Amino acid sequence: MPKLSLSKVLRPTAKAYTLPPACYVDEEILAFEHEYLFAGGWVSAGRAGDLAQTGDYLAFTVADTPLIAIRGEDHGLRVFANTCRHRGMRLVEPGRGHCSRFVCPFHGWCYRLDGSLSAAPRMGGADGFDSADFGLVQVPSEERAGFLFVNVDAKAPALDDWLGDFENVHEPWRLGSLITGSQRDFTVDCNWKLFIEVFNDYYHLRKVHPQTLSTLYADPDPVDETRGAFVSQFGEHARRGSVGVLEEAGSGLDPLPGLSGRLVDGTRYTWVYPGLTFAASRDAVWALEAAPAGVSTTTVRLSLLFDSASASAGDFETILGRYENRMAVGLDEDIAVLEAQQPGLRSSLSRAGRVCPELEPSVHAFHRWYADQLISAGLGTA
Numbered sequence: 001m002p003k004l005s006l007s008k009v010l011r012p013t014a015k016a017y018t019l020p021p022a023c024y025v026d027e028e029i030l031a032f033e034h035e036y037l038f039a040g041g042w043v044s045a046g047r048a049g050d051l052a053q054t055g056d057y058l059a060f061t062v063a064d065t066p067l068i069a070i071r072g073e074d075h076g077l078r079v080f081a082n083t084c085r086h087r088g089m090r091l092v093e094p095g096r097g098h099c100s101r102f103v104c105p106f107h108g109w110c111y112r113l114d115g116s117l118s119a120a121p122r123m124g125g126a127d128g129f130d131s132a133d134f135g136l137v138q139v140p141s142e143e144r145a146g147f148l149f150v151n152v153d154a155k156a157p158a159l160d161d162w163l164g165d166f167e168n169v170h171e172p173w174r175l176g177s178l179i180t181g182s183q184r185d186f187t188v189d190c191n192w193k194l195f196i197e198v199f200n201d202y203y204h205l206r207k208v209h210p211q212t213l214s215t216l217y218a219d220p221d222p223v224d225e226t227r228g229a230f231v232s233q234f235g236e237h238a239r240r241g242s243v244g245v246l247e248e249a250g251s252g253l254d255p256l257p258g259l260s261g262r263l264v265d266g267t268r269y270t271w272v273y274p275g276l277t278f279a280a281s282r283d284a285v286w287a288l289e290a291a292p293a294g295v296s297t298t299t300v301r302l303s304l305l306f307d308s309a310s311a312s313a314g315d316f317e318t319i320l321g322r323y324e325n326r327m328a329v330g331l332d333e334d335i336a337v338l339e340a341q342q343p344g345l346r347s348s349l350s351r352a353g354r355v356c357p358e359l360e361p362s363v364h365a366f367h368r369w370y371a372d373q374l375i376s377a378g379l380g381t382a
């Protein structure tokens, strides 16, 4: 692939073009994303609080690398390669579970929750074999704002440098103390960037959500000037009360305890590059972790996060259903568009367009960051 010319993407938002269509359809670009953005960056692997007890684990992949996050006996949360040190078998299937040891299904090597090898049957004849040399490979991981971040290649900048102002900007929502009310995984037939872009785009609301979400939001503030690998934009609501439930569904929950002033009647949309995005609203946070499964396939985990006092109220299950329904309705409307955007971009006649400065500045902020990564990797020119 010839180097991409990205100078028009790097212009100020009012003059900027969108990313070249190749960024959404090209296999070489996907390989770059796996290596530089997902393996090479800090990627959210869900909520640390969902792995609360010793032995709780989540098996997942980042950039095709199978991993296990596990709560240890010392209560520390660690991430290991989900790969046996004998002959490479994947130790556990993707998904959540609970165990006191990992036993490899192939020949029975057995690992403690801290990754050390506790047993390797019939290896007595292997000269110089020392089980201390064959613990699971550990991957850097740290918790911030309740999210578990991992860096597969162990070469990313320090997480606090990666996140910059992230924690300050989100302090009023007390993200670290929120609990997961519900969660679901699904797949969408579009490029992963398109999926996150639409979530941070106010421009499509009237056309795509005319009867549902478009009535909820007023025009947003400009994006915040921040430092770090994220963009964030706050906007007030067009009505009082929750925007996490549809108008006809009934009421939502009380505001989150840390919010005051105009934060009570607004939502902050944030994209932490590459794959985490969320809406921090008055009464809940809806978070999406998206990753490429192919150039035109995206895996998504949706988590609805709530204040623990709200979540322990007697009628919470009923109210939770309203939040889940509102997300499902909005996502269905978005996905119909995204799955038609992908073939449009795949066309050899597709060209870069322009961003709407007022209503798509977050999308452009991501495009600039992404263009910088392409240039650093030698795949683009400024």
Ligand code: FES
Pocket: 084, 085, 086, 087, 088, 089, 104, 105, 106, 107, 108, 109
């Ligand atoms: S591959 Fe795991 S014990 Fe052989």
Ligand SMILES: [Fe+2]
Pocket: 198, 199, 204, 208, 209, 330, 333, 334
């Ligand atoms: Fe949408």
